Amino acid sequence: MESVLGRYKNLIVLVVVLFAQVLGLAVQVKRTTDTESARLIRVWAVSAVTPFEELFVWMHNGAGNLWHNYFYLRGVRAENRELKQQIEQLRLEQVRLSEDAAQARRLQALFAFKEQFLSKTIAAQVIGSGGSEQSRIVYIDKGESDGIKTDMAVITVNGIVGKVLKIFRSTSQVLLIDDQSSGVGAILEKSRLQGIVRGTPAGEVVLEKIMTDEAVQPGETVLTSGGDRIFPKGLPVGVVTHVANENRADLFLNIQIRPAANLSKLEEVLVVTKVDEKEPSPSETGPVRAADVLAQRLPSVPDKPAVAAQPSGSQPSLTPKPPVEKTPSTQPNLAKPGDAATTAVSKPGTAVPTKPAPSNAATKPTETKPSALKPATEQRPEATPVKVLDASQVAVKPKQAPAPATPPPPKPQDGPQ
Amino acid sequence: MPITYTSGEQVEVYRFNWAVNIGVPAAALWLQSFLPLHFQFFKMFDLPLLVTIFFAMARRNPISGLLTGSVIGLFQDALTGLPLGVNGLAKTVVGYGASSLGVKLDVENAGARLLVTLFFYVAHEIIYFTVARGMVALNQQWSWPHELEAAFANALVGVFLFFVLDRFKQRT
Numbered sequence: 001m002e003s004v005l006g007r008y009k010n011l012i013v014l015v016v017v018l019f020a021q022v023l024g025l026a027v028q029v030k031r032t033t034d035t036e037s038a039r040l041i042r043v044w045a046v047s048a049v050t051p052f053e054e055l056f057v058w059m060h061n062g063a064g065n066l067w068h069n070y071f072y073l074r075g076v077r078a079e080n081r082e083l084k085q086q087i088e089q090l091r092l093e094q095v096r097l098s099e100d101a102a103q104a105r106r107l108q109a110l111f112a113f114k115e116q117f118l119s120k121t122i123a124a125q126v127i128g129s130g131g132s133e134q135s136r137i138v139y140i141d142k143g144e145s146d147g148i149k150t151d152m153a154v155i156t157v158n159g160i161v162g163k164v165l166k167i168f169r170s171t172s173q174v175l176l177i178d179d180q181s182s183g184v185g186a187i188l189e190k191s192r193l194q195g196i197v198r199g200t201p202a203g204e205v206v207l208e209k210i211m212t213d214e215a216v217q218p219g220e221t222v223l224t225s226g227g228d229r230i231f232p233k234g235l236p237v238g239v240v241t242h243v244a245n246e247n248r249a250d251l252f253l254n255i256q257i258r259p260a261a262n263l264s265k266l267e268e269v270l271v272v273t274k275v276d277e278k279e280p281s282p283s284e285t286g287p288v289r290a291a292d293v294l295a296q297r298l299p300s301v302p303d304k305p306a307v308a309a310q311p312s313g314s315q316p317s318l319t320p321k322p323p324v325e326k327t328p329s330t331q332p333n334l335a336k337p338g339d340a341a342t343t344a345v346s347k348p349g350t351a352v353p354t355k356p357a358p359s360n361a362a363t364k365p366t367e368t369k370p371s372a373l374k375p376a377t378e379q380r381p382e383a384t385p386v387k388v389l390d391a392s393q394v395a396v397k398p399k400q401a402p403a404p405a406t407p408p409p410p411k412p413q414d415g416p417q
Numbered sequence: 418m419p420i421t422y423t424s425g426e427q428v429e430v431y432r433f434n435w436a437v438n439i440g441v442p443a444a445a446l447w448l449q450s451f452l453p454l455h456f457q458f459f460k461m462f463d464l465p466l467l468v469t470i471f472f473a474m475a476r477r478n479p480i481s482g483l484l485t486g487s488v489i490g491l492f493q494d495a496l497t498g499l500p501l502g503v504n505g506l507a508k509t510v511v512g513y514g515a516s517s518l519g520v521k522l523d524v525e526n527a528g529a530r531l532l533v534t535l536f537f538y539v540a541h542e543i544i545y546f547t548v549a550r551g552m553v554a555l556n557q558q559w560s561w562p563h564e565l566e567a568a569f570a571n572a573l574v575g576v577f578l579f580f581v582l583d584r585f586k587q588r589t
Contacts, residue, residue, distance in 0.1 A: 010479040014513050017487050018506060025502040025552050045495030049447050056451065130497040131449035133460045134549065134557065137498045139450070165498060173498055180556050201558045264457050 043168060046139070050171045053127040054141050061125075120274035121155075122146060126266045127171070136179040136199060138162075138266060143170045151230055153272040159236035159260025160184065160224060161269050172271075176263050177237070178205050185227030186237050188216060194225050197237055197257065205238060207255040214253065216243045222257055232275050236260040429525075431475040431586040441582065442468050442489050450496050461567045463538070465489045467575045469508050470537050471582050473515035474524050482519075486512025500553050507544040511537050527576050534575035538568040 005012065124140035142148050144167045154161045154174050162182060166173040175182050178199035186197040186207060193216065195209040207222060220240045226233030238257040245253055433441075445464040452459040469489050473482030490508030494501045515537055518524065524533050542564050549555040 010483075010513070010517075013480050014483050014509070017483055017509055021487070021491075021502040021505045021509065022552070025500055025506075025548070028500040028502070029553055041491055041501055042495040045446070045492040048443055048492075049450055049496060052447050053451050126454065128450040128496075129453045131446075131451075131453050131460065131493075132497045132499075134545075134555065135497040135499050138454070175498065201556050266454075 046168050046171060050128060050139055057125055057127045119276040121270040121272050124269055124271055126269060136176040136203065137165065138174050138176065140172050140174055140269060142271060143168050143172050145169055147273055148172050148271055153231045154269050155235060155272060156261045156269055159238060160231055161261050161266065163230050177259060178203050178263055184231060184237060185225040186222050187225040189221040189223055191216065205257045205259050207257055208252060210253045210255060212245050212250060212253050216240060216253060216255055218243060430477050431588060433585055433587060437585045446492055446496060461570055462574055463571060465493045466508060466511065466538065466541055467571060467578050469512050470515045470534055471579050473512045474519035475586060477516055477519040479513050479516045482512035482516030483509045503545060503548050503553060506548050507541045510544055511541050530576050530579050531572045534572040535568050538571045539564060
């Protein structure tokens with residue numbers, strides 16, 4: 001007997017070790033949560049690896065910041081100029097979109113719909129990955145001690161990333177949406193069709209459970225539906241890239257999605273730690289219509305020279321600053337210099353398109369050229385009051401050539417408030 | 418072909434100090450976790466597998482080889498988020514096989530190492546695929562071109578890695 005054991009010792013040990021692992025696998029597959037021993041091994045492995053990753057990421061970021069912030073500043077001015085132009089364009093777009101948003105909020109309030117707000121998020125650094133083609137997970141440098149819990153949504157500014165799968169003391173494991181075991185409730189933005197976003201073994205992201213008789217076009221945006229109770233409704237998931245119905249017998253379409261967030265180059269993410277759900281009230285829609293604010297922004301108000309516009313003795317305390325943008329006389333309540341909306345008003349030479357003056361539109365509607373962004377005066381003559389900010393925040397805008405035919409608009413402080 | 422059959426008396430058996438025994442697998446696991454973040458193509462490589470093969474062939478002890486493979490595989494599973502044992506089973510078998518082969522063959526030269534690594538990479542993937550599909554019900558896709566490409570890439574990296582790790586060998 002001893003000779004047999006000695007002879008097949010290696011093989012016996014192999015069988016025992018394999019059997020133990022098979023047994024362990026069977027237990028794990030049967031249970032939805034890790035057993036104590038399994039969790040212990042995970043904690044050991046993560047504790048052994050992640051400190052080095054955190055250290056390396058910290059050193060990498062430190063060196064990168066030092067280089068980019070203090071040494072390599074080539075092209076920063078040009079980039080800064082471009083970014084400013086982009087900001088101005090985006091502000092205009094924001095105003096236009098806020099009109100739609102305000103209307104939506106009014107309707108939601110009217111129908112007592114509940115809205116979800118990301119009331120609290122934690123920024124985290126991605127420090128490691130699963131390192132395997134079969135599992136698509138990443139590690140972040142925030143864990144239980146930072147208030148992270150399992151099943152919390154992880155997002156970037158571009159779109160959703162995944163959910164917290166496992167938490168450790170100072171790190172967490174995040175399951176990406178392109179993993180085959182992930183699932184996200186999703187809705188198509190235009191057609192409002194609902195489905196489930198899943199990962200494939202090849203690392204692609206697909207939208208499932210859309211019937212073949214539905215029309216889905218490539219390019220359509222996919223948003224979270226909120227149905228999974230993990231991701232709040234309305235977050236970008238991705239864009240439809242390919243729609244196929246290869247097998248006629250299939251009930252569902254094969255829809256491929258390009259994720260909105262770049263899952264292969266994740267650096268910083270946000271963990272949504274708190275989502276508030278409340279019914280919006282009409283007062284939250286704000287006292288000012290977006291189009292009214294837009295009317296102030298359009299840079300074609302025929303300003304008078306500062307001297308002519310300001311009668312002697314009525315010069316406000318902003319004397320050292322360049323003259324502020326004026327508001328049309330027909331909209332006395334709209335423009336208060338210093339309204340947040342007037343911040344970074346376009347300067348000559350910037351990318352903001354020259355539009356017909358809203359003030360002109362108010363005084364001479366027939367002269368107004370067609371514009372995609374209509375001044376509020378064309379839509380509603382009566383304006384609502386705006387929120388007034390501190391005078392120190394007044395944005396400045398160089399005056400344009402005065403328009404002789406138009407009477408000088410009164411100073412903002414001259415209008416009734 | 419550089420692979421030659423050797424008798425048990427002819428083969429060299431090596432050992433490693435404790436720092437290498439712990440540090441090299443830990444470094445392999447760390448690199449495997451960290452590098453794919455910045456270089457997506459690195460997911461193709463399996464450094465823990467290469468380290469398992471190296472230790473197994475150097476020690477030429479099947480029990481030591483299978484235990485090394487088992488521990489490295491389990492720790493790799495712990496990092497991937499998959500059920501513990503998928504990599505563990507595959508690397509246990511590879512560790513046993515590589516050490517058993519190391520007893521029979523001279524695997525000290527680059528050509529032999531390339532072929533051995535190539536063979537064990539494919540063997541590892543087949544076991545992994547079988548376990549993942551058969552036991553854990555993971556939806557895996559098998560692609561021979563991809564697996565062979567990855568096997569060659571790992572074998573090439575393995576040759577260089579083994580050359581570096583040879584410096585840590587100590588004769589028994």
